[in-house]
Amino acid sequence: MAIANRVEAFVGSKEDAGSKIMRHAAILSGQLQQLRTRMYPPTAQKALRPFLTNEVSKLTSIPDSTLKLLSTEGRGPVPSRLENNHRVYTLAQINELRELFAKQKPSDALRFLPRRGAGEHLQVVAIANFKGGSAKTTTCVHLSHYLALHGYRVLVLDLDPQASLSAMFGAQPELDVGSNETIYAALRYDEAERRPIRDIIRKTYFDGIDLIPGNLEVMEYEHETPRVLAIKSSSGAIFFERLKLALSEVETDYDVVILDTPPSLGFLTLSAIYAATSMIITVHPAMLDVASMNQFLLMMGDLISVLNESGAQLDQDFIRYLVTRHDPNDAPQSQVVAMLRHLFGSDVLLPTAIESTAVEAAGLAKRSVYELEMGQIGRDTQKRAREAVDAVNEAIVRLINDSWGRT
Secondary structure, three states, rough: HHHHHHHHHHHOOOOOOOHHHHHHHHHHHHHHHHHHHHOOOOOOOOOOOOOEEEHHHHHHHOOHHHHHHHHHHHHOOOOOEOOOEEEEEEEHHHHHHHHHHHHHHHHHHHHOOOOOOOOOOOOEEEOOOOOOOOOOHHHHHHHHHHHOOOOOOEEEEEEOOOHHHHHHHOOOOOOOOOOOOOOHHHOOOOOOOOOOOHOOEEEEOOOOOOEEEEOOOHHHHHHHHHHHHHHOOHHHHHHHHHHHHHHHHHHHHOOOEEOOOOOOOOOOHHHHHHHEEEEEEEEEEHOOOOOHHHHHHHHHHHHHHHHHHHOOOOOOOOOEEEOOOOOOOOOOHHHHHHHHHHHHHHOOOOOOOOHHHHHHHHHOOOOOOHHHHOOOHHHEEEEEEEEHHHHHHHHHHHHHHHHHHOO
């Protein structure tokens, strides 16, 4: 009898699918929050490592001997000293050095401080693909870090409700990003609640990079837009312009804006494509991923046709494919890469994002390879990863400079 009662109680208390999913989500959220709290206590802030003089010299093209002379004579920013007495500079100090040398040598200012000047438009780079695992966020993080390390002013914008990019910059979506603090705040149709984009931009620990974080709230734009379109048919011609118009409010503050698009082709992605002056489409060199990218391109072509019908024209400086998570020693991957180069020629970036334990290790710690200090992983592994990431970013920056008419 007791067993029957227990069975009846179990059957009677059986969860429906919705309740089970909600319960599992709550359990997992609680566990993740505990892990984050251990890794990043509430008072903890991400910080960028300092840079040795030889690194500063490579980043700025200022000779190492000149840096030592400046330090000895007490000119320019004062570096700190490590226990071994080596001089180190923060990124903010490196940027001070750039401004100092740009003023001292105006004819060569761009070499030290490559910020865009009069007549050079804001470059908005959308990193896109709706296939998960194509390394969109990793590409965004490394490109933004590379640009900032070389003196550019960067705004990164997280359009993905999963908000992995925000987490990489230390903004935990569930804990640190409140209501009306995502890009949705600047795009929403409710005039009373909409905020200027400048109000939602955050400084980051990485000097030269500002952030508009994301979380699940950005999905509200996907839900709200069709409702508004159904009520006001006249809004159909302007909904995709909202992001571009918002970015124009801060156009003078930045050289490059990087958009981490959601893994879907919805209203946010369409807005990003329209706002972008260039696009990097990430692709993992496996046939399933390439087939998925084909569907992405077909659907994107249809969406662009919708824009054209609304009187809008895309005017992008460049569209390139970036091969990501690439193992050059994998024969099937090499065949896929060869096929892509045969089909698309120079539209496929020559450097590829090599799959590396250094990139994976950095990602687990919510860092880029540029944040790793010597000794954290094998020296050769770190060197190869840094060289591969640099090559990709150098190729993209070359395209950006070409779009500005720089030689």
